[in-house]
Amino acid sequence: MSVRPIVLLGDPRLRLKGEPVDSFGKYLHGLLDDLTDSMRHAPGVGLAAPQIGEAKRVCVVEVGGQLHELVNPRMVRADGDNRDLEGCLSIPGYVAYITRREKVWIVAQNRHGKKIKVAGSGLLSRGLQHEIDHLDGKLYIDYLDSLDELVSTDRSEDDDEEGLPAAAHTAVG
Numbered sequence: 001m002s003v004r005p006i007v008l009l010g011d012p013r014l015r016l017k018g019e020p021v022d023s024f025g026k027y028l029h030g031l032l033d034d035l036t037d038s039m040r041h042a043p044g045v046g047l048a049a050p051q052i053g054e055a056k057r058v059c060v061v062e063v064g065g066q067l068h069e070l071v072n073p074r075m076v077r078a079d080g081d082n083r084d085l086e087g088c089l090s091i092p093g094y095v096a097y098i099t100r101r102e103k104v105w106i107v108a109q110n111r112h113g114k115k116i117k118v119a120g121s122g123l124l125s126r127g128l129q130h131e132i133d134h135l136d137g138k139l140y141i142d143y144l145d146s147l148d149e150l151v152s153t154d155r156s157e158d159d160d161e162e163g164l165p166a167a168a169h170t171a172v173g
Contacts, residue, residue, distance in 0.1 A: 001033040003041040004052040009091045009139070016050050018057035018135040021071050024113040028058070032069050032111050035060045039173065044089045046127040046173030048134035051090050059131035061173070063124040070118070073108035073132055086126060086140050087153070089173055094150040098143050100129050131173050 007014050021028060031054060039047035039060055046061035061068045080102030087095040103121040106128055110116050120128050130140060141147065 001030075001037050004034050004038045006038060006042065006047070006089050007051050007053050009141075013053050013055070014050060014090055014134075014139070015137040016055040017137045018049055019055055020057050021109075024071070024109070024111065028071065029111055031056065031058055032060065032071075036062075036067065036069075039089075042089050044173050045123065046131040047089065048131045048173060050134050050137070051173065057135045059135060059173070061124065061127040061131055063120070063127060068118055068124075068128075069111055070106065070108040070116075070128075070131070071110065071113075073106050073128070073135070075104050075129070075132060076107050077105040079103045082122070082126070084126065085151075086130065088130070088140055091139070091141065093153055095153055096140065096144055096149050096151060098140050100126050104128055106132075127173065134173065 031049060034052065035047045035049065035058065038052055039062065045063060046059060048059040049056040057072045059070050059073065078101035081099055082102040083097055083099045085095045086098040102125060104125045106118045108116055108118065118128065133139065
């Protein structure tokens with residue numbers, strides 16, 4: 001287990017599509033452990049393998065003390081819409097209002113290859129969608145009409161009057 005550097009915007013590895021995982025041994029377990037350590041160290045709500053330079057369909061999401069390790073995840077159902085601030089560990093210092101599905105149902109495999117199902121709403125739903133997007137080479141900024149919609153989380157003297165909601169300082173992954 002180790003904290004690995006997070007790939008930042010501009011690095012082509014961030015746009016790679018994750019390859020399906022078919023081996024559930026020591027390498028995968030190490031990758032999942034590294035993702036968890038790196039996410040918690042950042043700190044963030046989720047982290048996908050491409051964000052640490054690994055083009056695999058593997059991600060982790062942790063909300064409310066519940067860690068979800070997802071291998072080969074796919075969304076099978078979604079309901080409602082929710083617009084909220086979202087950030088990304090690969091795009092530090094910025095957030096934007098992004099519309100995501102309010103509730104999602106995910107089918108994946110765990111670290112041992114067993115099929116699992118995860119249903120989530122609110123922040124968990126947002127995190128799951130955000131990380132699955134990473135596995136497809138997609139970033140939250142791809143949903144914006146213009147990069148002018150990005151909001152800086154830098155609290156310099158010019159920003160003190162406006163102040164950002166607490167959620168603006170929580171990066172999804």
